Amino acid sequence: MRVDRVVPNLTVSDIGQAVTEHSAVLGLRVLMDHGWIVTLGDDDGHQLSVMTQDASAPVNPDVSIFVDDVHDALARAQAAGMDIVHPLTEEPWGVTRFFYRASDGRVINVGTHTA
Template identity: 75%
Template structure:
């Protein structure tokens, strides 16, 4: 299993806060909007650096602190189960083209492990 990218996720309260955060991070860091689903916006540059800002996850019971994209989400899930970590969102094929699950680490941080699915649009 290979990790392809790691994206921090910042949580804000409202869509207005989301819009303001996007504007500020774009101005200060020179990032541009790569994806906007209304509840999450991912910003990035031309070198693969990314930052996401979100209000409330569209299908999970809580927001992740970080998203880690891999080429084998099912393998990562099996590793999580074998390691006895707390899975807080099961493996799910999302409508926006990502298959993912969440686990909680020993400090309470929520990790979103995902990969792009064959169907759906990339995010």
């Protein structure tokens, strides 16, 4: 399994304001906008997501880590005894993902693009 991309996720109350602020300060542009999550980025691959409430999971993740083999990542998380807080799910927006809770309480979204 290979990690392809790591994106921090900030939970915000006003997604429009967060996009405006981070774009103005950091010079990032909108790469993806699903209404409840917006990913900002630049031409060098730096990314930051801001979100209100996850569309299908019971909690918001602190970080999203995209891998080349999400099934292997899930098997590793289970073997390590991680608390799976969102099961492996093929989401309608073209990502297959699961969440686990690390020992410090942070929630990690592990996924791969399927569309």
